[in-house]
Amino acid sequence: MLTDLTDEQLLAQALAGDEGAFTVLYRRRQGSVFRFALHMSGSTQVAEEVTQDVFVFLLQRGSDFDPGRGVLGAYLFGVARNYVRRALERNYSEALLNQPADEEAQSLVTVDDPADGIARHQTSTAIWKAVLSLPGHYREVVVLCDLQELSYAEAAEALGCAIGTIRSRLHRAHHMLGKKLQHSAAVAPGGVSRVAARCAL
Amino acid sequence: MTCREFKHSAASLTLWELSRPHDEQILHHADECPKCGAWLDRQQLLAASMQTLQARTAGRQAGAHVERALLRMIRQVPFEGAQPVAAYRSAPIAFRLSRFFELGAYVAVTAAIVVGLFLGFRLIEHRSATASVQRQSASANTAPVQPTPAAENATMKKIAPTMREQPSMSAKRQLAVHPVSQSGSVRAQSAVPALQISDDPDYVALMFCDPLSCSSDAQVVRMELPAAGATSDRDAQPQIADVVVGYDGVVRAVRIVN
Numbered sequence: 001m002l003t004d005l006t007d008e009q010l011l012a013q014a015l016a017g018d019e020g021a022f023t024v025l026y027r028r029r030q031g032s033v034f035r036f037a038l039h040m041s042g043s044t045q046v047a048e049e050v051t052q053d054v055f056v057f058l059l060q061r062g063s064d065f066d067p068g069r070g071v072l073g074a075y076l077f078g079v080a081r082n083y084v085r086r087a088l089e090r091n092y093s094e095a096l097l098n099q100p101a102d103e104e105a106q107s108l109v110t111v112d113d114p115a116d117g118i119a120r121h122q123t124s125t126a127i128w129k130a131v132l133s134l135p136g137h138y139r140e141v142v143v144l145c146d147l148q149e150l151s152y153a154e155a156a157e158a159l160g161c162a163i164g165t166i167r168s169r170l171h172r173a174h175h176m177l178g179k180k181l182q183h184s185a186a187v188a189p190g191g192v193s194r195v196a197a198r199c200a201l
Numbered sequence: 202m203t204c205r206e207f208k209h210s211a212a213s214l215t216l217w218e219l220s221r222p223h224d225e226q227i228l229h230h231a232d233e234c235p236k237c238g239a240w241l242d243r244q245q246l247l248a249a250s251m252q253t254l255q256a257r258t259a260g261r262q263a264g265a266h267v268e269r270a271l272l273r274m275i276r277q278v279p280f281e282g283a284q285p286v287a288a289y290r291s292a293p294i295a296f297r298l299s300r301f302f303e304l305g306a307y308v309a310v311t312a313a314i315v316v317g318l319f320l321g322f323r324l325i326e327h328r329s330a331t332a333s334v335q336r337q338s339a340s341a342n343t344a345p346v347q348p349t350p351a352a353e354n355a356t357m358k359k360i361a362p363t364m365r366e367q368p369s370m371s372a373k374r375q376l377a378v379h380p381v382s383q384s385g386s387v388r389a390q391s392a393v394p395a396l397q398i399s400d401d402p403d404y405v406a407l408m409f410c411d412p413l414s415c416s417s418d419a420q421v422v423r424m425e426l427p428a429a430g431a432t433s434d435r436d437a438q439p440q441i442a443d444v445v446v447g448y449d450g451v452v453r454a455v456r457i458v459n
Contacts, residue, residue: 019275
């Protein structure tokens with residue numbers, strides 16, 4: 001069964017021309033790559049474009065991947081990070097950053113409990129805006145470690161830096177996010193409160 | 202636990218671990234210290250917000266059209282032949298234009314480097330040529346001429362016509378004719394520049410004279426030559442000649458006056 005194979009084995013078979021192996025690998029990894037790009041850019045269109053670019057790159061340059069240096073997941077995040085940067089530089093990212101996550105956040109509202117849905121929507125929108133307003137090198141560690149739940153070592157491998165750098169950037173990013181959240185809670189009339197955030201859990 | 206130890210312990214925990222800390226010491230200190238308690242509250246609020254965002258986006262994934270596009274690309278293009286440009290099929294026109302300008306910039310820089318190298322080589326060539334010409338002219342001015350016998354003969358043959366080539370100058374540069382004394386064969390002397398003499402067409406050069414040694418003043422001596430020395434006719438009158446004598450006593454040229 002192809003689903004029992006590891007990522008590295010699937011990649012080897014895909015590079016040998018096995019379409020089924022590539023499909024399994026894609027379905028296994030595309031979600032995390034897409035979400036990483038989505039959290040980084042705030043745009044579904046950019047995230048899909050980046051996802052496609054990452055797997056095209058994997059097909060073309062997958063032989064460059066060295067399993068001895070790390071896992072394929074972290075390698076894909078590293079590739080996705082470069083494509084996201086390129087996408088943000090070249091197109092409509094500025095417009096998106098001016099209205100961050102509003103379009104995407106609409107889909108986050110649940111209809112089961114309107115009050116709870118609104119609170120979660122506000123929380124999600126506020127934190128996403130705060131994340132998107134971070135400088136790039138802080139944003140990527142927050143997305144990788146806090147939203148993708150990578151370990152510090154995996155994040156360091158994906159970003160090509162030391163674990164200590166990840167720690168310090170994350171600490172600084174949390175400090176900035178805390179300030180931004182406090183500010184947005186103070187400004188917004190029905191802003192995110194600690195109780196509401198805890199209730200959202 | 203001090204605040205410093207609290208921060209140190211908390212820094213080693215991830216955001217998720219901080220949202221539900223199991224360390225009793227951390228919790229106890231957060232209850233006791235309002236500042237550290239507020240910091241822990243902010244981290245827990247942040248963790249809760251992150252968790253909400255994460256939960257809400259957990260189910261998001263790329264559309265099916267992305268997978269279809271990838272599979273279509275795999276079937277159409279062999280893996281080895283896939284070109285990197287395929288990754289930018291959906292790129293906007295502005296990006297393609299920027300790639301075009303980027304390529305143009307590379308070409309312009311390359312052309313500038315080539316032109317710079319060409320001009321540099323030309324400049325170096327020009328300088329080296331100028332320096333060699335200067336060296337050659339300097340050596341020609343300073344080095345003494347060592348003519349070979351053949352060259353010497355050729356030069357001597359050339360000097361005589363040169364003296365006769367400028368008749369127009371001779372009228373202006375006539376040598377002063379001094380009165381002939383009766384006492385000796387040497388009638389008179391006058392110091393004239395050798396170049397002035399060389400311009401007179403009536404003088405006949407008697408030796409090779411290089412420009413350096415002949416540039417100094419020479420003396421013109423009017424002499425009465427024995428008739429036998431001048432002509433074969435013994436009854437003929439004695440010949441009067443102007444002889445140009447250099448500073449070294451060597452006769453440079455002679456002119457028969459009568």
